[in-house]
Amino acid sequence: MAEFIRDLLQRWFYNRRTNAHEMSTYLTTFADEHIKDRTKTAHRCEIHPIHFNTFKVDNKWKETTVDLDKRSCSCRQWDLDELLCSYAMAVASIAMEETNLLGRPKKLRIPSVGEKRKLQSCSKCGKKDTIK
């Protein structure tokens, strides 16, 4: 009997560990499937900005208000299960696109007209303009 229980537990833990190793996100399988379903619905939404972080989101069936500052949506699904609803995902995807469009900040400031750029010297060889 003890051997049976030990064997059963060993198989359970092996299967759980194998499944956990194959997961691609930090979310549970339940949450991951919900997010995938909501992402499909989010692509069909129309987004109309109301304020800086407040949006009216509209699809064929429902019209909601998403407030990113308060982390809430008028459909209340985001508040209940703390996973982004499809409306909030639509707004988040737009916000992510805008962030990507802005891109990475430039390393060097563009000099003004008439302003000369200072040449920096290398700390190893002492030559100017050899910094990599």
Ligand SMILES: [Zn+2]
């Ligand atoms: Zn919602």
